[in-house]
Amino acid sequence: NAGVTQTPxxxxxxxxxxxxxxxxxxxxxxxxxxxRQDPGMGLKLIYYSVGxxxxxxxxxxxxxxxxxxxxxxxxxxxxxxxxSQTSVYFCASSSSGTGGSGNTIYFGEGSWxxxx
Amino acid sequence: GNSVTxxxxxxxxxxxxxxxxxxxxxxxxxxxxxxxxQYPGEGLQLLLKATKADDKGSNKGFEATYRKxxxxxxxxxxxxxxxxxxxxxxxxxxxxxxxxLVFGTGTRLLVSP
Numbered sequence: 001n002a003g004v005t006q007t008p009x010x011x012x013x014x015x016x017x018x019x020x021x022x023x024x025x026x027x028x029x030x031x032x033x034x035x036r037q038d039p040g041m042g043l044k045l046i047y048y049s050v051g052x053x054x055x056x057x058x059x060x061x062x063x064x065x066x067x068x069x070x071x072x073x074x075x076x077x078x079x080x081x082x083x084s085q086t087s088v089y090f091c092a093s094s095s096s097g098t099g100g101s102g103n104t105i106y107f108g109e110g111s112w113x114x115x116x
Numbered sequence: 117g118n119s120v121t122x123x124x125x126x127x128x129x130x131x132x133x134x135x136x137x138x139x140x141x142x143x144x145x146x147x148x149x150x151x152x153x154q155y156p157g158e159g160l161q162l163l164l165k166a167t168k169a170d171d172k173g174s175n176k177g178f179e180a181t182y183r184k185x186x187x188x189x190x191x192x193x194x195x196x197x198x199x200x201x202x203x204x205x206x207x208x209x210x211x212x213x214x215x216x217l218v219f220g221t222g223t224r225l226l227v228s229p
Binding site for chain 1: 120150152158159160161162165205209216217219220221222
């Protein structure tokens with residue numbers, strides 16, 4: 001019953017450091033997403049992927065990179081961490097891109113990242 | 117563009133009170149509508165959804181009806197519990213093009229005993 005699994009759950013980074021947030025899903029979903037949630041705000045889409053080998057930018061991609069070498073995994077890389085990247089990060093997945101069918105997007109439990 | 121507007125919080129209620137959290141949306145076409153809940157220190161969980169006009173989503177005593185004429189999807193519960201304290205997000209997905217969730221800013225609910 002794993003669903004979407006993210007690691008690490010908490011991390012403190014120093015300015016200028018790099019790190020990778022890991023995300024894996026076991027539902028054979030084609031679509032995967034990375035969101036960030038800032039205090040008192042809704043979620044903003046960073047990057048998404050519609051299948052292995054295909055990624056695209058969301059609303060707030062600057063300072064991040066992604067890759068999708070397998071269906072299961074969708075890591076998010078932060079290069080040269082900045083305080084503005086302090087946030088909660090959520091990975092998510094869904095079976096298809098057709099919203100009209102009401103397909104559900106499933107979220108991981110979140111990764112709390114602080115850049116100091 | 118597509119957007120979701122939620123009432124600002126926090127909403128503070130006593131246990132067993134009636135809850136309404138307002139949500140209205142702007143979208144092209146006919147979106148699917150969702151309520152997600154985020155308990156303290158946890159990720160988002162799908163609470164309920166509705167995929168077409170007049171559909172009612174329900175779960176754990178919560179309900180929301182998809183009202184196309186008023187472009188609304190208000191969340192209601194007849195009798196809240198302390199354990200319902202959380203942040204509630206209204207969201208939509210349009211049925212044209214890529215499936216991207218558009219979230220409201222969230223409404224924090226605080227229920228006191």
